[in-house]
Amino acid sequence: DTAVSQTPKYLVTQMGNDKSIKCEQNLGHDTMYWYKQDSKKFLKIMFSYNNKELIINETVPNRFSPKSPDKAHLNLHINSLELGDSAVYFCASSRGRQGSTGELFFGEGSRLTVL
Amino acid sequence: GQNIDQPTEMTATEGAIVQINCTYQTSGFNGLFWYQQHAGEAPTFLSYNVLDGLEEKGRFSSFLSRSKGYSYLLLKELQMKDSASYLCGAGSYQLTFGKGTKLSVIP
Numbered sequence: 001d002t003a004v005s006q007t008p009k010y011l012v013t014q015m016g017n018d019k020s021i022k023c024e025q026n027l028g029h030d031t032m033y034w035y036k037q038d039s040k041k042f043l044k045i046m047f048s049y050n051n052k053e054l055i056i057n058e059t060v061p062n063r064f065s066p067k068s069p070d071k072a073h074l075n076l077h078i079n080s081l082e083l084g085d086s087a088v089y090f091c092a093s094s095r096g097r098q099g100s101t102g103e104l105f106f107g108e109g110s111r112l113t114v115l
Numbered sequence: 116g117q118n119i120d121q122p123t124e125m126t127a128t129e130g131a132i133v134q135i136n137c138t139y140q141t142s143g144f145n146g147l148f149w150y151q152q153h154a155g156e157a158p159t160f161l162s163y164n165v166l167d168g169l170e171e172k173g174r175f176s177s178f179l180s181r182s183k184g185y186s187y188l189l190l191k192e193l194q195m196k197d198s199a200s201y202l203c204g205a206g207s208y209q210l211t212f213g214k215g216t217k218l219s220v221i222p
Contacts, residue, residue, distance in 0.1 A: 033209075040214070041152075041200060041214070041215050041217075042212075042214050042215070043152075043158065043202060043212045043215070044212070045209045045210065045211060045212075048209050055209060057209070090157060090158070103148075103160045103163065104148075104150075104158075104160065104210065105160075106157035106158050106159070107157060108156070108157050109156075109157055
């Protein structure tokens with residue numbers, strides 16, 4: 001019954017590795033997002049994806065790439081992991097574009113630790 | 116650009132009222148949002164203001180002044196469970212959050 005689910009919840013890996021985080025929503029929403037929350041708890045938008053339109057935050061390194069096989073899924077792939085990538089990554093979804101409805105539904109977060 | 120500013124920390128007493136302020140400057144604006152985030156959990160939606168004025172929802176109210184780029188979240192009859200971070204967010208197609216205000220409710 002989980003509305004927005006992400007896996008894995010915890011991920012520990014070595015610098016230089018490639019990893020993916022998966023996200024699925026069963027709310028029938030049109031737009032999905034990835035947010036990064038660092039150790040200072042600053043929640044920062046990375047991507048939004050609506051009807052095959054991808055909006056990328058310009059500060060996101062191109063080592064990060066979102067992949068959406070269908071409207072209900074938005075996965076996050078990260079290449080060549082760096083220490084600074086350690087954070088909690090939140091997937092979220094909304095009905096329509098963000099701002100038109102106001103409410104984001106967040107997944108539980110995936111805590112990535114890069115050693 | 117996007118700039119959202121809110122206090123880093125606040126402390127209030129159980130049963131009291133607390134107001135958390137937020138000022139914003141965004142390149143697009145479709146509304147002002149407040150989210151609550153308990154430690155180790157995901158943010159959850161509290162309120163959405165698109166027009167000026169006060170929106171009340173139970174113990175929580177949110178106010179918006181678009182001309183001033185200002186909002187506040189008012190929490191009444193504080194309970195211990197209200198201890199959390201409160202995130203102010205604004206923007207158009209992509210919601211930008213402030214750094215959050217960590218509220219500690221003490222007995």
